[in-house]
Amino acid sequence: MGRLQRKRKRKWKKGVVEDGDSVCSKLVQWMGEKDCALPDNIRWAYFNDTGRGLFSTTYLQKDSLLIRLPKRLLITVHTVLQSCIGNWFCRADHSQAFSNQQVLAAFITWERHLGHESRWDAYIRSLPREYTTPLMLSGREKAALPTYLRDGVHVQERMVVEAYKQLVSTIGKRSLCEHCGKSLLADVFSFPSFQWAWNTVNTRAVYVKPTTSAVKLRDENTLALAPFLDLFNHSCLTNTTVEETAEAYCLFSSGEWQPNSQVFISYGPHSNCKLYLEYGFVVRSNPHDVVPVTAEEVDQVVNSICEVTSKTFCKARNELIQQNRLTENLCFSNEGPSFTLQAYIFLRAACGFDKNLFQQKIFAYEFTEVERDIINKIILGLLCDKIEDYQQQVSSMSQLSPCSESFGLARTLVKYHLELLECIHKKLFMVK
Template sequence: MALRTVFVFIVTGPYGNMTGRRRRAGRAARTRRQKHENSLRSASLRHLSQYIRLMKFLHQRGFTSTLLQPAVFTDTGRGLQTLRAIKPGHLVISLPESCLLTTLTVLNSYLGEYIKSWKPRLSPLLVLCVFLVCERHRGEASDWFPYVDLLPASYTCPVYFGDDVMDALPACVRRRGLEQREAVQEMFSSNQDFFRSLQPVLNQSTEDVLTYEAFRWAWCSVNTRSVFMSHRPSSFLSGPDRFALAPFLDLLNHRADVQVEASFNDATRCYEIRSVCGTRRFHQAFINYGCHDNQRLLLEYGFICSDNPHSVVYVDVDLLCDVLKADRSLDQKIKFLRENNFLQNLTISSEGPSWRLLTALRLFSLPQTMYHQWKTVLLGQTLCEEKEQWIVGTAKILCQRLLRDTFTALDKISNLLQQSEQPIREQLEVVMSLRQEERCILGRCLEVLDESLKQTDELLPCQQDADAVS
């Protein structure tokens, strides 16, 4: 479940200095920056009836906003734009508690008596999902219609993907995407009795209102848009309750290099966001969901972040086993790595294989007769030059295999795009962006590994035990 547990908003403008380093830009740099800024346009959305209705709804609940307006941007789509320059440390937005959609909102609604009396207790996530479905069904009769009406009609999260799109994902994301899809299906199917109990508040049959498609939409709405806000435990609900849907605030887009402070202020009873870096007038304000790579962003939020410094490619255990299948002690080594929690986050970046991946490969380079060294290798011990060269060579093979899979996936996506219509095209385009980024990372990593091998003198084959990797 994705919650925006780390909130980082407001940049020094999308094109300002956000690294804290000052450089004297030359004429060519200034020209490039000017062209980039000129190519990115925005258009205000505040005059559209949907946004007028939303702002009126929020103002009635005590929210006033003079710093931000909804706008559409050529590079990110819908977002929020600053109306005047914001200085570092200044309050950017303060959303009253009455504007937040939480489980308390639902418990105090027409659904409250049904939820409070239901046994076993329902989860906060389920309660919010059901409320969103019912409010969308009620249309303009809903108190929350101005907000629900602006929620996306569909999402580009894997839970929405059909099998063809799912198969185009990298192995690690595909596995987690399938698990996510199964979890949503299970939540839907296991609560049919509760859904049927809500018939008295619906003007159509529950089977027509609380469909899987509607429930999936609501689940994605909560999963991709809720902010982290700890609530007091409720005797009517089961499990931790940390969800809050925040109208207007959730129009903010993610960017990896922004910083802010954000939390619920118990004194003012508002969710407040304070700028760290400040931003220039008429530039876009951003939110940061945390230090997530693009695979995580796609899985949980349904989008890819360009120029993401946290981007990596994951090495799946099945791929490791296939590349190293000649090692007769492979099963024992896999078991040893798993027992030591060393099979997660084996990654490759543009700078090369991660320390965890190289360490795992060092273990694979050892024969079973050197079992006494396995633990010390996990603690960081390096090996002889010949084995280190083997490790680099094996990492190169892994890169090549991953790159081959990436090219195959890109070809498949290209073919599917010619046959598909919206919204399948949107899903494919997000997956294609992920795969294209993966191609760049693997290509640069191969260059790093090739350079590393060139710098090593030619070595004699490593004298290995009969049980060692061949």
């Protein structure tokens, strides 16, 4: 879940490495004191490949209950409203709405500063001290990223900076903390502290049924932090079923798990770009992975291969492209070029123009042999260009040393994308 694996003393046992500290033990003890009975067969450990996670000491059959977490142990906006900072978000003079993630991040920042006096201290101490999301990249590392990753990082940065600025405005003239006497902004709600809390919510929150709130939110009230449950790691090859009642949040396994094997859940069918930007990790052979393509990249190849059409035809084509949103989801996946990529290539490269006929062709996916040859020729050119570009990117990123773990993950992601492009090229165009 975007957590940085910490090095500790470890003890080998049946393929898992048990944690040598008491953080998780204290978390389990705390949850027991809150009348939350965790399954006896689900335990925490360190694994060589994924770091901290959960495993089962017994065989788990399909649809087994993994965890039943009482609603009172979920950290939600309602939890924040019951705390001493809840009134900050309910003042009548707020002209702007808050985001769900922003409110939870502010609460985690506050509770972390309370230390042992926080009701949530055992949970907060179980959280990672650092994260590997791209928010942790240095300036030179961000500059070394390929454009498609750098743009995504900038979006993440703008979100957290704008959320922090609004929080600072909300705190206003409250210069000193009533709890410790320190500066609220410089010491308690410093930007690094808030960014850590933002990463915590972003990488670990679960979705719950939307509820109404006294806080004016600009998104649905659907996020919650779930102690212990957030120790489950992600796998692309499994799924989980959620059952939410008025009293509890329950998680069920959709597959079978052998004794002493790590139990995974799915965070969703996410590409590696999504996993890296949101959670701070990537997955080799991710079946949901895609390599993005821009319309400009396609246009460049089309213009180098095909004759330029008249302005009248270009305008009509562009209207059809925009009406059908064919500049979205331009990518290569494990299945090859996406439908929209092929449709966009056809509309940019085909001779003549008949709106009704062209629309029928792209939706029925029926092209003549000549049209298919043109599309394949452009796809080949596009693949060759992107393979060359990604090879240069990998080489350039490898020169940056020393680097953060987050940048190392970005470099690995680009390598995975290069491998995917080369695999597609081999599958589609190499002579057998």
